[in-house]
Amino acid sequence: MNNWVTEELKTADLGDKRLNKRLTFIVEGLASKPDKTVPQTFEEASQAQAVYEFWSNPHVKPSQIIAAHRDATLLRIKGHSIILVIQDTTDLEFASLATRRGLGEISKQGVEGIKVHNVLSVTTDGVPLGLIKQIAWVRKKTRKGKGYEERKRKIEEKESYRWLESFRETQELVPPEMEVVTVCDREGDIFELLASPRREGAHLLIRAAQNRNVKTSTEQGEIQKLFTLLKSQEVVGEIVLDLQKTPRRKARKATIQVKYATVTLQVPSNKPPLKHNEPVEVAAILAEEINPPPKEQKVSWLLLTTLPLNNVSDAFTYLKWYSLRWLIERYHYVLKSGCKIEELQLETGERLLRALACYSIVAWRLLWLTYTSRLDPHQPATVALEEEEWQSLYVKIHNKLELPREIPTIYQCVRWIARLGGFLARKGDGEPGVMTLWRGWQRLMDYVAMWKFMVAMVNELECDKDKDIEMKKENRNKICD
Numbered sequence: 470m471n472n473w474v475t476e477e478l479k480t481a482d483l484g485d486k487r488l489n490k491r492l493t494f495i496v497e498g499l500a501s502k503p504d505k506t507v508p509q510t511f512e513e514a515s516q517a518q519a520v521y522e523f524w525s526n527p528h529v530k531p532s533q534i535i536a537a538h539r540d541a542t543l544l545r546i547k548g549h550s551i552i553l554v555i556q557d558t559t560d561l562e563f564a565s566l567a568t569r570r571g572l573g574e575i576s577k578q579g580v581e582g583i584k585v586h587n588v589l590s591v592t593t594d595g596v597p598l599g600l601i602k603q604i605a606w607v608r609k610k611t612r613k614g615k616g617y618e619e620r621k622r623k624i625e626e627k628e629s630y631r632w633l634e635s636f637r638e639t640q641e642l643v644p645p646e647m648e649v650v651t652v653c654d655r656e657g658d659i660f661e662l663l664a665s666p667r668r669e670g671a672h673l674l675i676r677a678a679q680n681r682n683v684k685t686s687t688e689q690g691e692i693q694k695l696f697t698l699l700k701s702q703e704v705v706g707e708i709v710l711d712l713q714k715t716p717r718r719k720a721r722k723a724t725i726q727v728k729y730a731t732v733t734l735q736v737p738s739n740k741p742p743l744k745h746n747e748p749v750e751v752a753a754i755l756a757e758e759i760n761p762p763p764k765e766q767k768v769s770w771l772l773l774t775t776l777p778l779n780n781v782s783d784a785f786t787y788l789k790w791y792s793l794r795w796l797i798e799r800y801h802y803v804l805k806s807g808c809k810i811e812e813l814q815l816e817t818g819e820r821l822l823r824a825l826a827c828y829s830i831v832a833w834r835l836l837w838l839t840y841t842s843r844l845d846p847h848q849p850a851t852v853a854l855e856e857e858e859w860q861s862l863y864v865k866i867h868n869k870l871e872l873p874r875e876i877p878t879i880y881q882c883v884r885w886i887a888r889l890g891g892f893l894a895r896k897g898d899g900e901p902g903v904m905t906l907w908r909g910w911q912r913l914m915d916y917v918a919m920w921k922f923m924v925a926m927v928n929e930l931e932c933d934k935d936k937d938i939e940m941k942k943e944n945r946n947k948i949c950d
């Protein structure tokens with residue numbers, strides 16, 4: 470998997486060729502042992518030192534690191550007709566070290582850390598293609614205001630502006646001939662976002678949090694509450710959705726009843742008067758699970774979308790797309806549990822931000838590997854693995870030195886990697902998850918190192934043999950002379 474790094478970072482421009490090279494070197498190292506500490510990954514002291522120096526270098530901008538990955542992501546996006554772009558924020562929590570500075574408040578009280586807003590592009594069948602943008606920031610110790618004061622401020626001055634800024638950039642970056650649907654959870658239910666200018670083919674799909682004032686076209690003039698209005702609609706259909714495992718629930722199939730309506734969202738009364746603050750017409754979909762298993766929280770989503778909603782099958786499509794939002798949760802989980810980013814012992818927020826940018830690329834790659842192998846199972850392993858990777862994997866799993874005539878499929882290889890990570894591959898075990906795969910990957914990297922070493926040794930022996938023959942020939946010639 471390591472040569473992919475060169476390709477992934479080929480547009481990197483940190484203002485200095487040596488820094489660009491160093492970046493590739495670091496991401497390669499982290500990708501081979503993402504859950505290990507820096508000294509464990511970069512065994513030579515001088516190399517580990519180089520990594521720390523890079524992360525301490527004020528000339529290295531985290532946004533420039535992400536920009537290289539973004540360029541590669543945009544190449545992957547090309548050729549799809551529709552792409553989903555999921556936005557979500559997560560908190561990275563860091564233990565307070567006596568020497569640590571430059572962190573800020575996060576959602577959890579009394580804990581310091583970094584806030585990270587990721588913008589992840591995903592195909593409509595659920596393959597994560599990479600980040601389009603990442604905004605990571607440290608909250609100032611004295612924020613301007615909370616509660617009512619905070620709400621009254623202009624959106625441009627608020628933290629929540631990140632959702633709008635990301636939406637605007639997404640529209641600029643994704644090729645104009647493509648449809649692009651920005652998907653947000655309840656935190657993204659922001660009037661200014663729903664009212665944002667949109668280019669043709671750019672849409673929003675947001676889970677509603679606010680019980681907004683709305684009007685419908687049929688009952689003109691009468692203002693109603695969004696949730697009440699949707700609940701009073703008739704059920705138009707039922708769909709079964711695959712719910713994935715999260716820290717809060719097991720994976721299950723949920724039968725969901727669907728209602729929908731077209732509504733006009735009224736401008737919230739606490740908004741400062743702005744030109745573009747006008748009522749917005751959107752489609753609203755209410756999705757409620759029937760008969761959820763006991764003790765499980767039932768699915769109840771109210772989604773707002775600017776996408777055209779003409780019939781129940783449109784509603785089903787948008788629900789399926791919303792259910793893929795789960796992938797960004799997975800991404801954050803990989804970043805935290807897989808890369809153990811919260812365990813980094815770096816001393817300043819600035820350094821952590823540079824490290825985060827590097828690890829973000831590694832975490833995406835693993836997520837991509839997990840889902841691409843499920844959705845495009847027949848591709849040869851070489852779409853994601855280097856020759857020595859699939860070969861050493863094959864030899865390890867089959868316990869013999871013979872290689873197959875044909876390159877195994879990516880699906881098969883990913884299951885073998887998962888086996889190294891403890892996946893039993895019994896009937897009913899389903900597909901291996903990203904963490905199992907991650908553990909397997911670590912072990913595979915050790916086999917790959919050994920495999921390369923052996924291949925090098927064999928080559929050297931062959932070479933010696935050749936030399937031997939040469940020498941014997943020479944000797945014979947001499948004798949003949």
Ligand SMILES: [Mn+2]
Binds near residue numbers: 558656
């Ligand atoms: Mn969220």
